[in-house]
Amino acid sequence: MQTQTYRQLDRDHHLHPFTDFKALAEEGSRIVTHAEGIYIHDSEGHRILDAMAGLWCVNLGYGREELVEAATAQLRELPYYNNFFKSTHPPAVKLAEALCRLAPPHMNRVFFTGSGSEANDTVLRMVRRYWALEGKPDKQWVIARENAYHGSTVAGLSLGGMAPMHAQGGPTVPKIAHVRQPYWFGEGRDTSPDAFGRECAAALEAKIQELGEENVAAFIAEPVQGAGGAIIPPQSYWPAVKEVLARYDILLVVDEVICGFGRLGEWFGSVHYGLEPDLMPIAKGLSSGYLPIGGVLVGDRVAETLIERGGEFFHGFTYSGHPACAAVALKNLELMQAEGIVERVRDDVGPYLAERWATLTGHPLVGEARSLGLIGALELVDPATGERFAKSLGAGTLCRDICFDHGLVMRSVGDTMIISPPLVITRAEIDELVRLACEALDETARRLAAREQADESPLREESGS
Ligand code: PXG
Numbered sequence: 093m094q095t096q097t098y099r100q101l102d103r104d105h106h107l108h109p110f111t112d113f114k115a116l117a118e119e120g121s122r123i124v125t126h127a128e129g130i131y132i133h134d135s136e137g138h139r140i141l142d143a144m145a146g147l148w149c150v151n152l153g154y155g156r157e158e159l160v161e162a163a164t165a166q167l168r169e170l171p172y173y174n175n176f177f178k179s180t181h182p183p184a185v186k187l188a189e190a191l192c193r194l195a196p197p198h199m200n201r202v203f204f205t206g207s208g209s210e211a212n213d214t215v216l217r218m219v220r221r222y223w224a225l226e227g228k229p230d231k232q233w234v235i236a237r238e239n240a241y242h243g244s245t246v247a248g249l250s251l252g253g254m255a256p257m258h259a260q261g262g263p264t265v266p267k268i269a270h271v272r273q274p275y276w277f278g279e280g281r282d283t284s285p286d287a288f289g290r291e292c293a294a295a296l297e298a299k300i301q302e303l304g305e306e307n308v309a310a311f312i313a314e315p316v317q318g319a320g321g322a323i324i325p326p327q328s329y330w331p332a333v334k335e336v337l338a339r340y341d342i343l344l345v346v347d348e349v350i351c352g353f354g355r356l357g358e359w360f361g362s363v364h365y366g367l368e369p370d371l372m373p374i375a376k377g378l379s380s381g382y383l384p385i386g387g388v389l390v391g392d393r394v395a396e397t398l399i400e401r402g403g404e405f406f407h408g409f410t411y412s413g414h415p416a417c418a419a420v421a422l423k424n425l426e427l428m429q430a431e432g433i434v435e436r437v438r439d440d441v442g443p444y445l446a447e448r449w450a451t452l453t454g455h456p457l458v459g460e461a462r463s464l465g466l467i468g469a470l471e472l473v474d475p476a477t478g479e480r481f482a483k484s485l486g487a488g489t490l491c492r493d494i495c496f497d498h499g500l501v502m503r504s505v506g507d508t509m510i511i512s513p514p515l516v517i518t519r520a521e522i523d524e525l526v527r528l529a530c531e532a533l534d535e536t537a538r539r540l541a542a543r544e545q546a547d548e549s550p551l552r553e554e555s556g557s
Contacts, residue, residue, distance in 0.1 A: 159379075458472065509529075
């Protein structure tokens with residue numbers, strides 16, 4: 093089928109996620125046809141460096157035959173069976189064991205789901221159930237953070253702190269509160285990063301006290317906020333949060349959907365930051381995105397109560413631990429270990445990206461370039477003032493579109509440009525990524541200057557009056 097035919101059918105029948113349907117219908121979608129390594133190809137013959145690893149997930153890169161074989165072999169052997177009603181199957185059991193071996197020592201159980209959102213729905217069910225079983229049924233409040241992303245189901249979006257999502261679809265799940273995010277560049281530049289990190293931790297403590305410890309079930313957070321804008325907290329933040337949490341009896345949920353499986357140079361973001369979570373939702377990199385699978389790793393404290401005192405847990409999904417998805421995830425973990433992917437991110441390509449990415453700080457459009465492991469962000473600012481552009485200029489979206497035209501997928505969150513490339517990216521490919529990003533920034537700067545000039549031109553003033 094030709095590009096135009098696909099575009100027409102897409103426009104006529106397909107409602108895309110997180111999309112302005114009408115605007116997309118006018119612009120037409122990009123049709124991605126195939127991919128290999130860290131590159132995707134579209135139907136018009138463009139080869140594009142995918143610096144987002146799909147949607148933060150294709151960690152082993154595209155075209156890994158071993159994963160394809162794991163899926164097909166399992167589909168032939170047993171394409172589906174469930175884990176309900178006292179049944180299970182070898183891939184789910186093997187994956188559960190492998191995951192618990194990689195997880196911190198106090199995490200020895202996993203509950204499988206089909207996605208990260210379902211994992212966070214499971215989290216909400218588990219923490220409230222845990223406290224009810226502990227004889228503290230009032231402990232129901234979950235404290236999350238503004239601008240966090242925990243998924244798009246009703247529980248996921250309620251835990252998340254994305255204001256535009258809350259504004260759509262009516263009331264969110266009750267008893268979820270949001271506290272300040274540790275976004276120094278966006279919200280804390282009037283003080284030092286470390287002081288700001290401690291202020292954010294203090295805001296968590298203030299919220300616990302306001303709600304009353306006896307009513308708070310858990311605190312949930314991403315180690316590094318992904319969808320919110322690759323927000324790497326100030327160094328003081330996590331140690332200060334740990335100090336706060338040590339003073340209260342509430343559970344810690346660390347959302348590892350993006351940071352898990354090597355993104356920060358450890359198997360889990362929690363390990364990087366020295367956290368001891370009670371629950372860790374996982375998904376994405378678990379299967380390198382080849383098939384959909386997620387889950388919740390459950391620490392011994394919660395697991396023992398659910399097992400010993402819980403009776404039946406009325407929760408689960410048709411595809412919890414789906415055999416083909418589990419087989420692919422298992423193979424993905426085996427390959428990651430055999431190829432030393434996590435160590436490579438920590439000791440080689442992570443530091444190399446940090447070094448190369450930091451050079452972009454010198455670009456007039458860049459107010460901050462930050463990275464950790466293989467996650468990174470650029471904050472776009474007006475070269476004239478060093479401050480944010482007017483929102484109406486749409487600098488981030490413009491830069492994203494220009495990146496695509498230059499053969500690079502870099503995502504924009506407002507005027508923050510973010511990357512999260514496949515973990516198999518090489519040093520030479522990092523050089524290419526940074527070169528493409530720099531070219532795109534140059535072009536963005538030119539186009540923004542032209543837009544600003546047009547805004548100030550007499551013609552524009554006349555038409556506006
Ligand atoms: N937690 C975190 C931290 C995530 O990043 C989810 C949960 C939900 O996972 P599922 O599998 O249900 O999507 C996510 C997902 C973006 C973007 O635009 C990010 C995600 C999903 C879709 C878009 O950056 N993250």
